[in-house]
Amino acid sequence: xxxxxxxxxxxxxxxxxxxxxxxxxxxxxxxxxxxxxxxxxxxxxxxxxxxxxxxxxxxxxxxxxxxxxxxxxxxxxxxxxxxxxxxxxxxxxxxxxxxxxxxxxxxxxxxxxxxxxxxxxxxxxxxxxxxxxxxxxxxxxxxxxxxxxxxxxxxxxxxxxxxxxxxxxxxxxxxxxxxxxxxxxxxxxxxxxxxxxxxxxxxxxxxxxxxxxxxxxxxxxxxxxxxxxxxxxxxxxxxxxxxxxxxxxxxxxxxxxxxxxxxxxxxxxxxxxxxxxxxxxxxxxxxxxxxxxxxxxxxxxxxxxxxxxxxxxxxxxxxxxxxxxxxxxxxxxxxxxxxxxxxxxxxxxxxxxxxxxx
Amino acid sequence: xxxxxxxxxxxxxxxxxxxxxxxxxxxxxxxxxxxxxxxxxxxxxxxxxxxxxxxxxxxxxxxxxxxxxxxxxxxxxxxxxxxxxxxxxxxxxxxxxxxxxxxxxxxxxxxxxxxxxxxxxxxxxxxxxxxxxxxxxxxxxxxxxxxxxxxxxxxxxxxxxxxxxxxxxxxxxxxxxxxxxxxxxxxxxxxxxxxxxxxxxxxxxxxxxxxxxxxxxxxxxxxxxxxxxxxxxxxxxxxxxxxxxxxxxxxxxxxxxxxxxxxxxxxxxxxxxxxxxxxxxxxxxxxxxxxxxxxxxxxxxxxxxxxxxxxxxxxxxxxxxxxxxxxxxxxxxxxxxxxxxxxxxxxxxxxxxxxxxxxxxxxxxx
Numbered sequence: 084x085x086x087x088x089x090x091x092x093x094x095x096x097x098x099x100x101x102x103x104x105x106x107x108x109x110x111x112x113x114x115x116x117x118x119x120x121x122x123x124x125x126x127x128x129x130x131x132x133x134x135x136x137x138x139x140x141x142x143x144x145x146x147x148x149x150x151x152x153x154x155x156x157x158x159x160x161x162x163x164x165x166x167x168x169x170x171x172x173x174x175x176x177x178x179x180x181x182x183x184x185x186x187x188x189x190x191x192x193x194x195x196x197x198x199x200x201x202x203x204x205x206x207x208x209x210x211x212x213x214x215x216x217x218x219x220x221x222x223x224x225x226x227x228x229x230x231x232x233x234x235x236x237x238x239x240x241x242x243x244x245x246x247x248x249x250x251x252x253x254x255x256x257x258x259x260x261x262x263x264x265x266x267x268x269x270x271x272x273x274x275x276x277x278x279x280x281x282x283x284x285x286x287x288x289x290x291x292x293x294x295x296x297x298x299x300x301x302x303x304x305x306x307x308x309x310x311x312x313x314x315x316x317x318x319x320x321x322x323x324x325x326x327x328x329x330x331x332x333x334x335x336x337x338x339x340x341x342x343x344x345x346x347x348x349x350x351x352x353x354x355x356x357x358x359x360x361x362x363x364x365x366x367x368x369x370x371x372x373x374x375x376x377x378x379x380x381x382x383x384x385x386x387x388x389x390x391x392x393x394x395x396x397x398x399x400x401x402x403x404x405x406x407x408x409x410x411x412x413x414x415x416x417x418x419x420x421x422x423x424x425x426x427x428x429x430x431x432x433x434x435x436x437x438x439x440x441x
Numbered sequence: 442x443x444x445x446x447x448x449x450x451x452x453x454x455x456x457x458x459x460x461x462x463x464x465x466x467x468x469x470x471x472x473x474x475x476x477x478x479x480x481x482x483x484x485x486x487x488x489x490x491x492x493x494x495x496x497x498x499x500x501x502x503x504x505x506x507x508x509x510x511x512x513x514x515x516x517x518x519x520x521x522x523x524x525x526x527x528x529x530x531x532x533x534x535x536x537x538x539x540x541x542x543x544x545x546x547x548x549x550x551x552x553x554x555x556x557x558x559x560x561x562x563x564x565x566x567x568x569x570x571x572x573x574x575x576x577x578x579x580x581x582x583x584x585x586x587x588x589x590x591x592x593x594x595x596x597x598x599x600x601x602x603x604x605x606x607x608x609x610x611x612x613x614x615x616x617x618x619x620x621x622x623x624x625x626x627x628x629x630x631x632x633x634x635x636x637x638x639x640x641x642x643x644x645x646x647x648x649x650x651x652x653x654x655x656x657x658x659x660x661x662x663x664x665x666x667x668x669x670x671x672x673x674x675x676x677x678x679x680x681x682x683x684x685x686x687x688x689x690x691x692x693x694x695x696x697x698x699x700x701x702x703x704x705x706x707x708x709x710x711x712x713x714x715x716x717x718x719x720x721x722x723x724x725x726x727x728x729x730x731x732x733x734x735x736x737x738x739x740x741x742x743x744x745x746x747x748x749x750x751x752x753x754x755x756x757x758x759x760x761x762x763x764x765x766x767x768x769x770x771x772x773x774x775x776x777x778x779x780x781x782x783x784x785x786x787x788x789x790x791x792x793x794x795x796x797x798x799x800x801x802x803x804x805x806x807x
Contacts, residue, residue, distance in 0.1 A: 122535065132531060136522075231658060235621075240577065242549050243622045248577035266561070268527045340525035342577075344550075346620060346659050347489065347524055384519050384532045388484070388539030394492075394520045 086363035089411045089418065093361065094375065096414075097407030101400040110390050115400070122385025123378040131260075131267025135339050137377025139164070141276040142331030143355025144362055144369035145283050146324045150201075150215075151364050152287060153320035154300035159204060159219025160328040161352020162226030163197040165343075167329025168336030169230050170196030172246055172343045175253030176238055182252045189253065190275070190333055197329015198322045200226060205321025209314035215321070223348060231345045238343075246342045255338035272334030277370075279327060284366035286323075296320050328352065357405050360412065379404060483508065483744055484541030485518040486532045488548035490661055492518060496686040496712045497736065501547040501570060503713070504740025511741075512748055517541060529554035530561075537562050543747055545740055546570070549622065553577050559584040566752060568743050570736060571624050573757065585754045588743060592734045593761030594624050595631030596791055598682070599798045600762075600769050601709045601732035602635020603643070603787050605680050607780040608729060609707070611646040612679035615653035617669055617692055618807075619660040619685035626807075628684040628711060628732060629654065631798050633805045638796070643783065653678055654806040657688045666691025670708075674699060680707040680729060693719050696727040707775075712736065714770035730773045735766055762791040 102112030123133045143160040150157035157163075170192035178185060204218035240247040255270040287293040298306040299316045307313045331351060336343045358376055362368030379401050387397035483505055487498045505516045519535060521528040529551055536544055542565040546555055549572035556574035559567055563586060567574075570590045573581035583589050605614060614636055618625040633654075639645045653673055657665050666688035673681055674695070681696070683689030689711060696708045700721050708719060710731035719728030739760055746752055760766020768788060773781055790796040 132527075135527070242552070244550065244620055248553070268530075335525075339527045342526075344524055350523060380522050381531070384521075384535035385538065387519055388517060388535045388541065394518060398520065 086365065086368065086411075089414050090361055090363060090368065090372070092414050093407055093411045094404075096410075097404035100407050101404045104396070104400050104403055105392075108392055108396055110392050115386055115390055115392075118386040118389040119382035120378065122382035122389075124382075125385075126265070127263075128265040128267040129381065131264030131269035133377045133381040134273050134374075135267065135269040135377075136381050137373045138270075138272040138276050138338065139331040139335040139349070139351040140354055140358050140373035140376050141370055142279065142327050142334060143351050144358030144373050145279055145366060146327035146331065147355045147359035148362060148364040148366065148369050149283055149287070149327060150320055150324035151359060152293075152300050153296045153316060154303065155205075155208070155317065155320055155324070156216050157201065157204075157219055157321065157324045157328075158216055158356065159201060159222045159325070159352070160331070160355045161348045161350075162219070162223035163200045163325040163328035164332035164335060164349050164352055165223075165226040165230050166200045166332065167193035167197035167326075168332030168343050168349075169226075169233060170329070171333040171337050172249060173233075173238065175249040175337055176247055185253055186255070186271075189337060190330065193329045193333035194326040195329070197332060198326040201321040201325020201328070202318065205318040205325075208321070209317045223352070227346075227348055230343065234343055234345050240342055244346060245344050248341045249337055253337065254341055255334065256341075268339055270334070270338035272338035275330060275334060276373075279330060280366045280370045283323075283327070287366065292319070328355070331355075354405075363411065376405070480513055480515040481543065481744075481748060482539075482541040483514045483516045483543045483545065484533075484536035484539075485516070485545045485547070486529060486536070486551070487518055487520045488546075488550055489524045490686055492520070494660070494686050495690055495715065495718055496660070497547045497570075500713050500734070500736030501545055501740050504737035505545065505744065507737060507741050508744040512745060514744065514748070524550055526554045526557070530557060533558045533562070537565050542566065543744070544568070545743075546572075547736070548572065549624070555587060556582060559587045562586075566747060566754065568740070570739070581757065583755050583757055587755070588753055589757040590739055590743075591757065591759045592624070592736075593759065593767055593798075593800070594627035594684075594732075594734060595634070595798045595800045596762045597732040597734055597767035597769075598628040598631025598633075598684075599635035599638070599791065599796075600631075600767075600784060600788055601682060601730060602632040602637075603639045604635075604730045604769060604773070604776060604780055604784040605682070605707070605709055606636050606639030606645040606647040607643060607783055608776050609645070609647055609679055612648075613653070613677055614647050614649045615673040615678040615681040616649070616655070617666065617673075617681055617683045617685050617688060618656040619688050620658060621656045621807075625656070625684045626802070627800050628682070629807065630800065630802055630805050632682050632709075632732070634798055638787075647680075649806070651806045652676075656807070657685060660686035660688060663687050663691040663694070667695040670695040674704070674706050679705070680709060682709040682711070682732070684711040684732070689715075690718070693727065697721040700725065700727045714772075716770065716772075716774065726775060729775050730769050733768055733770060735760065735768075739766060762788060 105112040105115045146160045171189040174189045174192040204215045207213035207218050208215045234246045238246040255272050295311045295316050299313050358372045362372035383397050383401050387394050492498050508514050509516045519532040521532045545568045547570045551569050552572040555567050555569045556576050567587040573589045575581050616629050636647050636649050670692035683692045693708050696706050699706045707729040708727050710728045712734050714731045716726050716728045719726040
């Protein structure tokens with residue numbers, strides 16, 4: 084409850100700050116926000132696009148949040164996405180199976196790829212205490228160059244920088260959904276995301292594993308003292324986190340897009356950190372935070388096209404909203420301080436009052 | 442640390458916001474005095490990289506800006522969040538919904554997106570530079586509302602190679618490319634042929650070693666561009682031809698630093714005349730010359746033809762030496778008159794077909 088309030092406050096603060104910037108550059112905030120939300124939700128096809136934009140963010144948000152619960156800061160979601168996407172694309176391009184089996188195989192490949200990519204930093208953390216922030220970032224670049232080499236060498240498409248397009252059977256896009264959302268690029272990824280949210284929420288809240296992971300996150304030494312296998316839990320947590328990010332890659336490259344591109348780290352990897360923060364590291368929170376990000380990202384272009392501001396500033400406005408939204412930690416602190424000073428004031432006043440009375 | 446950097450970036454952006462706001466005010470007045478005449482709305486979606494990439498996006502945008510000044514159109518560019526087809530299509534849709542029905546897309550990455558957009562938005566017009574719309578199978582489908590534009594980069598690179606060889610007489614040359622994509626490769630191959638031509642026919646002795654021809658792998662890694670250039674210069678390279686967007690900017694910066702320290706190093710720029718970008722210590726510039734690809738002219742011309750009702754829809758246009766679509770800058774302060782004259786002669790020969798520049802690798806490096 085408290086988390087929800089904090090998140091809402093940060094979103095409102097973000098919107099106010101963004102509005103101030105709009106005022107500052109001579110645009111009307113009301114107009115701006117109207118176009119922003121129209122751009123994201125004006126018609127059914129735009130709603131579909133917004134959901135599709137949010138899908139990879141749900142996965143990366145979950146990935147970061149899940150690792151965070153174990154006290155691990157997984158900054159490598161971008162690289163795990165890339166590898167997950169690469170594995171899924173590779174399976175999709177190589178095998179000619181019936182659609183359900185192929186899709187399942189691709190999803191499994193994505194999970195394995197992302198999981199493997201996070202297993203390595205997890206193992207290093209557990210075994211050699213190598214800080215995961217450093218190793219996951221390094222893994223990002225290894226993923227980047229792996230894709231850079233693999234795609235043109237084995238899956239070269241029409242141009243040097245992209246893989247072949249996956250066939251329709253291998254795409255998460257389904258005609259039913261596309262028609263329902265009038266040509267939007269929404270795809271089965273969103274359902275995968277919802278399932279992932281439910282499963283992760285279940286693992287965190289209802290299982291022994293979740294309890295142990297959280298215990299490690301709260302206090303590694305206490306958990307160890309209590310007889311938990313801390314190292315195993317760290318590795319496991321990273322693998323699950325990576326698998327989630329890998330699924331995000333599957334959704335991005337075989338759902339939203341139909342090919343994988345070289346030379347680019349998906350920005351969703353880093354946005355996942357903000358999503359997780361805003362969602363207070365809870366799966367349901369992450370889900371809604373990702374939807375908000377989806378709205379912001381989808382609406383920017385339309386807002387930008389409709390009002391007279393340079394695109395950099397449109398992106399700045401979004402960045403400001405996100406920045407404030409991600410400062411929920413700060414707001415927590417301010418609230419705490421507020422409460423403390425109030426209770427301190429009571430303490431101080433108390434004796435003084437008594438003295439006065441006396 | 443990250444937050445502090447972000448804060449710094451934020452304050453910079455806010456500061457620039459003030460400046461831009463001032464500019465914005467000016468623009469408003471301009472449109473106000475338009476006598477109610479409805480201005481044509483021209484939109485652009487940027488490729489990977491920023492609008493000031495000194496290369497592709499910038500060249501295209503400059504053409505649109507020129508049209509705005511001279512033809513009184515209204516313009517807007519959108520920067521997609523990523524580089525997937527879906528994101529490109531989304532921004533095209535945004536432009537379309539906002540009334541921008543003439544959309545310029547720079548770069549072959551737009552090929553499949555434009556392929557879909559030309560059907561989806563039948564009453565809009567599309568220009569794709571350096572690419573052909575296709576469905577992913579490389580079979581070009583240019584619909585009535587689309588124009589595909591190609592450039593003969595190899596001819597431009599050839600001229601730059603000749604000019605560099607003529608000016609330096611002897612020494613060593615290098616090449617830094619961005620991604621290994623056709624447009625960049627053609628620059629490279631043309632440059633190598635140009636150097637060879639000058640060595641064989643014009644009595645120069647500029648060598649080009651295989652180790653000094655390489656592709657960095659991106660168009661935005663400025664730092665890597667600087668490092669590669671530093672290595673090449675340390676190996677004794679005198680002039681580097683960069684066809685690498687932001688990576689080239691890094692190379693230019695490195696060359697400027699060396700120029701200030703008194704070293705004699707050169708860069709051959711690409712796409713637009715980069716002379717101004719290479720300036721150091723007042724009016725000296727390390728840009729020897731530039732292998733130009735006149736994106737701005739072509740964009741401007743197409744907008745003009747659209748306004749005149751003469752949009753060449755359905756056509757695939759190739760810009761080469763014959764129609765002055767590629768070439769060296771008109772002014773080359775770092776080239777001697779002799780070099781300029783001889784380079785001009787070579788240019789005429791390419792025009793007349795006397796010199797044929799191959800657009801394939803053949804026996805060339807990389």
